[in-house]
Amino acid sequence: MPAIPNKPYRIGRSRTGLGLFATKPIKKGTRIIRYFGPLLDSKKEDQDAIENKYLFELTNRWTIDGSIRENVARYINHACKPNAESDVRPRKRKVYIRAIKNIEPGEEINYDYGTDYFKAYLKPIGCKCDSCEKKRKKKRAEARAERARLKAKEEKKQEKKAQRRAETLPKEKVKAKAQDRSKPKARGKAGSKAKQANGKTRRLNGHRFVA
Ligand SMILES: [Zn+2]
Secondary structure, eight states, rough: BBBTHHHEEEEETTTTTEEEEESBOOOOEEEEEEOOOOOOTTTSSSHHHHTTEEEEEEESEEETTSSSSOOOGGGGGGGOOOOOEEEEEETEEEEEEEESSBOTTTTTTOOOHHHHHIIIIIIOOOOOOOOHHHHHHHHHHHHHHHHHHHHHHHHHHHHHHHHHHHHHHHHHHHHHHHHHSSSSOOOOOHHHHHHHHHHHEEETTTTTEEE
């Protein structure tokens, strides 16, 4: 993108498409550029019907249609924490973009488009300005950390469970053995006969008897 002669800015690629970038240091308070275009009169019906993203409302009656090619300020993107602002002169029907911070070469120039624009155009698609991107990144990082924390917690829980199982298992075995010992053990022939007597089938004189 070509630099604009004698101007401290150029049009360049930004996160959302094109943007306006400083090419020289711009001091806080400096008028950077004028936002201009045909004035639309809301009292004239044909003008009231005009709709585009570059309309800048000056008063209830007057709106600047900034969609014309010559209005380089239309390239300036919105930011929630901007380095410039719109300086509106309703009586002169003029708008300037003014630096509210010292802007370094290479920095993108931004101003806050205002609540109405934000609600209508940016909120539905998600604002992609630096501070909103940072917020999103932070939230994502926090969510990741939270997931990791929960996972670690669950792993520890499972580990403890396994450990407890490993500790109680031998004891249970011992207990089970102790119970075995306490049972009267069938010994010898009598024992085996008794066992058979408890069973469902037993032999009587060679006949099969089903209980
Ligand atoms: Zn934002």
